[in-house]
Amino acid sequence: MQQTSGRGGGPTQRRRWNPKALRAALRAPRLVVLEVLAFAVACAVYTLVPQVGAAGPAARGRFAAQHPLAAPWLRALRLDAVLHSPWFLALLALSAVSLSIVALDQWRRALRLYRRAPEPGAFGAAQHRRVVRRARPAGAEAPRFTREGALGLFGSPIFHTGLLLLLVAGTVRALAADDATAYVIEGESLDPTAEAWGMHWGSALAPPLRLPERVRLAELHPELHPDGALRALSADLAVGQDGARRARVAINAPLALGGARLYLTGTYGLAVELGVSQEGGASEERAWAVIEPTGGELAGSGSLALPGGRSVLLRARRSAGGALPGEVEVRVVRGGALLLAGPLAPGAPVPLPGGGKLALADVRYWAELRGSRDPGLGLAWTGFLLAVAGVSLLFLATPVETAVIPLSGGEEVLVALKAERFAPLYAERFERLVRDEEERG
Numbered sequence: 001m002q003q004t005s006g007r008g009g010g011p012t013q014r015r016r017w018n019p020k021a022l023r024a025a026l027r028a029p030r031l032v033v034l035e036v037l038a039f040a041v042a043c044a045v046y047t048l049v050p051q052v053g054a055a056g057p058a059a060r061g062r063f064a065a066q067h068p069l070a071a072p073w074l075r076a077l078r079l080d081a082v083l084h085s086p087w088f089l090a091l092l093a094l095s096a097v098s099l100s101i102v103a104l105d106q107w108r109r110a111l112r113l114y115r116r117a118p119e120p121g122a123f124g125a126a127q128h129r130r131v132v133r134r135a136r137p138a139g140a141e142a143p144r145f146t147r148e149g150a151l152g153l154f155g156s157p158i159f160h161t162g163l164l165l166l167l168v169a170g171t172v173r174a175l176a177a178d179d180a181t182a183y184v185i186e187g188e189s190l191d192p193t194a195e196a197w198g199m200h201w202g203s204a205l206a207p208p209l210r211l212p213e214r215v216r217l218a219e220l221h222p223e224l225h226p227d228g229a230l231r232a233l234s235a236d237l238a239v240g241q242d243g244a245r246r247a248r249v250a251i252n253a254p255l256a257l258g259g260a261r262l263y264l265t266g267t268y269g270l271a272v273e274l275g276v277s278q279e280g281g282a283s284e285e286r287a288w289a290v291i292e293p294t295g296g297e298l299a300g301s302g303s304l305a306l307p308g309g310r311s312v313l314l315r316a317r318r319s320a321g322g323a324l325p326g327e328v329e330v331r332v333v334r335g336g337a338l339l340l341a342g343p344l345a346p347g348a349p350v351p352l353p354g355g356g357k358l359a360l361a362d363v364r365y366w367a368e369l370r371g372s373r374d375p376g377l378g379l380a381w382t383g384f385l386l387a388v389a390g391v392s393l394l395f396l397a398t399p400v401e402t403a404v405i406p407l408s409g410g411e412e413v414l415v416a417l418k419a420e421r422f423a424p425l426y427a428e429r430f431e432r433l434v435r436d437e438e439e440r441g
Helices: 019-026 029-048 057-066 070-076 086-115 150-176 377-396 423-440
Strands: 003-005 011-013 128-133 144-148 178-185 199-202 215-224 230-239 245-250 255-257 260-277 285-293 299-306 310-317 328-334 337-344 357-373 400-406 412-419
Touching (some): 128 423, 215 260, 215 357, 245 260, 400 423, 412 423
Antiparallel strands (some): 003 011, 178 199, 215 230, 260 285, 285 299, 299 310, 310 328
């Protein structure tokens, strides 16, 4: 141990790097408990606080209005973007390091036990053991050992390796993934640029998401329950610059485009195209107004600003089968005063107070499309499959070793059965083994 002079001139000991101590600290049960509690807190925050991307702007706005004091602090601490926050990334990295040490120790132990031949000394602490006295001398017999379910030794290391890959995949996603969302009306396209998306969120280190080719929302297919609640939602897409290639996406059925994946969420509604013409003018200005569904009802509402300080409030009701409405209900207001109210149908423009006409040009569906680029997705699926395989081995392949060892004197035999897990379940099997040895005498 190296010595240095302390403040008072006396020798002091300098601490050396001790990898064994660090390894033991990372394996400490207290650290594991703290990691589990930290993940539980992260899950609770993710559930309670509307997350950027997972929740729409309206939901986050309502949460901020309900919690005006807490909302700024939550944003400052990145609690509204848990999966991409620095503190969650640090938690993933720490857990990955400690879990890698545990997995390595378990692999070493499993390989050592798998290669080791059963020995008499290994059954000294067997859960089931009994000395059988037999009628004939058995001292000349050689010991008999059997082992079953040896693959079960690898259940725990395979399971923990799967968890480790999941943590690594989460770290890769937090560092290199980017997600984006956009509201697209039927007939509109998403260009292969980052600016085509309405909002991006993800790691600051990752480049913004852009699709490898243009995607046009050709047609949306909502399927509704009789009460108007959404039962299923799918969409036909035209892919490519010319839109010649067709593809379909649905909820939980994304489309893979190069290194990106395109998702269809359950957020959709009606889009109404209105035409506004001035008094005596031959030209007509057109604009789209978005109508968002209200809960599970068939109705929805939206608004559009008009020249002269006027606003159009829209309301539409779909049919029970989800068909587009043939007309919409409009209200024109200015400064809180109602100027016009009534239905508006295609081909039947209505005059506006103060001059001009309002016409219904088109009614279509709109939907929310989300894009994601996650380099760790393959690692995540591999880790999930390994974790499932490890759990299956843990419960379906329990290693069991049995021994029949002649003792001194030739009239006593040690019958022993040792199980890695679930030892009480093998009591009946052990009794059969004992009876067999007794009958051998």
